[in-house]
Amino acid sequence: MKKMLIASTSTLYKGDYLEYIKSELEVFFAKVDEIVFIPYARPGGISHDAYTKIAKQAFKSIGKEVIGLHRFDDPENELKQAKGVFTGGGNTFLLVSQLYKYNVISTLRELIFDGMPYFGTSAGSNITGLTMQTTNDMPIIYPPSFKTLGAIPFNINPHYLDPVSGSEHMGETRETRIKEFHTYNTIPVVGLREGSWLDVNGDQITLKGDLSARIFEQGKQPYEIETGSLIGF
Amino acid sequence: MKKMLIASTSTLYKGDYLEYIKSELEVFFAKVDEIVFIPYARPGGISHDAYTKIAKQAFKSIGKEVIGLHRFDDPENELKQAKGVFTGGGNTFLLVSQLYKYNVISTLRELIFDGMPYFGTSAGSNITGLTMQTTNDMPIIYPPSFKTLGAIPFNINPHYLDPVSGSEHMGETRETRIKEFHTYNTIPVVGLREGSWLDVNGDQITLKGDLSARIFEQGKQPYEIETGSLIGF
Numbered sequence: 001m002k003k004m005l006i007a008s009t010s011t012l013y014k015g016d017y018l019e020y021i022k023s024e025l026e027v028f029f030a031k032v033d034e035i036v037f038i039p040y041a042r043p044g045g046i047s048h049d050a051y052t053k054i055a056k057q058a059f060k061s062i063g064k065e066v067i068g069l070h071r072f073d074d075p076e077n078e079l080k081q082a083k084g085v086f087t088g089g090g091n092t093f094l095l096v097s098q099l100y101k102y103n104v105i106s107t108l109r110e111l112i113f114d115g116m117p118y119f120g121t122s123a124g125s126n127i128t129g130l131t132m133q134t135t136n137d138m139p140i141i142y143p144p145s146f147k148t149l150g151a152i153p154f155n156i157n158p159h160y161l162d163p164v165s166g167s168e169h170m171g172e173t174r175e176t177r178i179k180e181f182h183t184y185n186t187i188p189v190v191g192l193r194e195g196s197w198l199d200v201n202g203d204q205i206t207l208k209g210d211l212s213a214r215i216f217e218q219g220k221q222p223y224e225i226e227t228g229s230l231i232g233f
Numbered sequence: 234m235k236k237m238l239i240a241s242t243s244t245l246y247k248g249d250y251l252e253y254i255k256s257e258l259e260v261f262f263a264k265v266d267e268i269v270f271i272p273y274a275r276p277g278g279i280s281h282d283a284y285t286k287i288a289k290q291a292f293k294s295i296g297k298e299v300i301g302l303h304r305f306d307d308p309e310n311e312l313k314q315a316k317g318v319f320t321g322g323g324n325t326f327l328l329v330s331q332l333y334k335y336n337v338i339s340t341l342r343e344l345i346f347d348g349m350p351y352f353g354t355s356a357g358s359n360i361t362g363l364t365m366q367t368t369n370d371m372p373i374i375y376p377p378s379f380k381t382l383g384a385i386p387f388n389i390n391p392h393y394l395d396p397v398s399g400s401e402h403m404g405e406t407r408e409t410r411i412k413e414f415h416t417y418n419t420i421p422v423v424g425l426r427e428g429s430w431l432d433v434n435g436d437q438i439t440l441k442g443d444l445s446a447r448i449f450e451q452g453k454q455p456y457e458i459e460t461g462s463l464i465g466f
Contacts, residue, residue, distance in 0.1 A: 013401035044409050045416030091413045093372075133372050136404060139326075140366055140414040142379050159404035168246035170427055171392035176277050177371040180324045183278030184373050194403055 002151060003028070003117045004200035006128050008158045008192035008209075010089055010121040018058040018121075020195060024208070026062045028117055032084035034065040040098035041090025041123040055088060075102045082116060089122025089158075092135035096127060097143040105149065112151045122158045125192070129155035134181055134189050136174075152198070152205060153188075154233060160191030160214055175214075175222060182218040188233045189216040198231065205231045235384060236261070236350045237433035239361050241391045241425035241442075243322055243354040251291040251354075253428060257441070259295045261350055265317035267298040273331035274323025274356040288321060308335045315344060322355025322391075325368035329360060330376040338382065345384045355391045358425070362388035367414055367422050369407075385431070385438060386421075387466060393424030393447055408447075408455060415451040421466045422449040431464065438464045 005021070005028055012020045029035060039051040052068035059066045066086070072078040079085070085108065087095070099105045112118050112128075120128055126135050127148040134157040163173040172180070178189050192198070196209035207213050212224040217233065225231065238254070238261055245253045262268060272284040285301035292299045299319070305311040312318070318341065320328070332338045345351050345361075353361055359368050360381040367390040396406040405413070411422050425431070429442035440446050445457040450466065458464065 009403050011403055013403060042413070042416065043405070045413050091410075094413070094417070133374075135372065138367060138369075138410040138414055139372060139379060140417050146372060146375050159402065161402060161404065169392065169394060170242050170244055170246060171369060171394065172276070177324075180275070180278050180327070181371055181373040183275065184327070 001115050001202040002112055002200050003115055004112065004128060004151060005119045005197055006125040006152070006156060006192075006200065007119070007121045007197035008125065008160065009194045012195055016058075017054055021197065022058070022062060024197075025059075025119065028119065029062075029064060029084050032064065032117060034067060035059060035084045035086050035119075036069055036079060036082040037066045038069050038085065038087040038095075038099075038124065040070070041088060041092065041095035043088070043090035051088060051090075055086060059086075069104075076104050076107055079104050079107050079111070082111060084117045084119070085111065086119045087121075087124030087127065089124055091140055092123040092126045092132050092137045093139050093141050093143055095123045096132050096146070096148060097141045099127070100144045109149050109151065112149065118151070125156050125158050128152050130187050131155060131185075133185065133187075134178060152200065154231075155187050155189045157189050157191045160193045162214075175216075178216045178222075182216065186218050188218075190214075190231060191216065191222075196227070207231060234348050234435040235345055235433050236348055237345065237361060237384060238352045238430055239358040239385070239389060239425075239433065240352070240354045240430035241358065241393065242427045245428055249291075250287055254430065255291070255295060257430075258292075258352065261352065262295075262297060262317050265297065265350060267300060268292060268317045268319050268352075269302055269312060269315040270299045271302050271318065271320040271328075271332075271357070273303070274321060274325065274328035276321070276323035284321060284323075288319060292319075302337075309337050309340055312337050312340050312344070315349060317350045317352070318344065319352045320354075320357030320360065322357055324373055325356040325359045325365050325370045326372050326374050326376055328356045329365050329379070329381060330374045332360070333377045342382050342384065345382065351384070358389050358391050361385050363420050364388060364418075366418065366420075367411060385433065387464075388420050388422045390422050390424045390449075393426045395447075408449075411449045411455075415449065419451050421451075423447075423464060424449065424455075429460070440464060
């Protein structure tokens, strides 16, 4: 039975890394001593080692070891032994390219479907969807495919941002971009605001955190669902 | 000798479509009666016909005819006859996918290098760079390549947006995204603010409009260049 936490962000404004979700992580990873960290998304271009150090520090306070997947010569084989996985945010194009490069996408998918606890933030949440096509990131590298884990039957838009009222900027709003996505795609999209996450237990997916989420389905007006609601299409 | 206007946006806040740049367009297209419009980027998912109508209306007031490239059975051959081209904004992934699909990228490139006047806004400006990798758009469709026209020796980031001071949103700023681009790419990036455009005359590229532009080079601190400056790396 799938067990996942799919979070919009790692860090809230003025908060520390993973601080807002730590008590949740403690319960979620209760039976896991060592978590494999996937640092491939490299936020702001930091090194895999530097990124792993940040994750290590955050999990130390709840008594968990963290090892970076980048440290192993054979990441595919190493991943197979994982008792829990955390994929951090950064650039989704980079993350997906590396997952394909190291041939770990199908392994990760199998582990998740077998019930290994998976935690993702931002780009690490994006990849749990059917495709990475509702990422907010720049296409800094050309991935072999936009297809991702398909561990949930929809796509995620992390860091979902409401239109800024009174903005004089004429670039597309997030809602306009997702509308563009739906001119060519039928996949529903869950806009997860910062501080929100999805709690996945098998096929039961619950919205958690303080805020509502915005749901986009092709051919429908976008609508809100309240925290605590089940998500299904 | 290349002749291009590469604009950040089509429309300024509270302005009409192309209004702010119309007097410039009148001079730029002085010797062109009919402009071929490439509507493939479909902003917000509008139809090719609806989009072409908007462009047609804007150019009517300066006495120019506009025909949509989508109306022709053989766009590649049709494009070869063009005396001037305008590519409108929208989704860059969609635009680039369609340019490849209809096999018009190399034709367009040849025309530009032969001196045919080319005007682009937003996504239509993005494609004049070496790659489309500094677009702000969502990857709603998987293009065969991120390589674009290479009519200028750098990339464009249109609708360049300065970090919003006091913002509590934890998603990446534009500057962070471009920094991420430079962890894997050496191509310089010109961040064009709304209301700015590049005036290309052969190899001479001048920043126009009221605002400065922000320049990003790999391994350097970003810096500003004033309007009226030449751009060269």
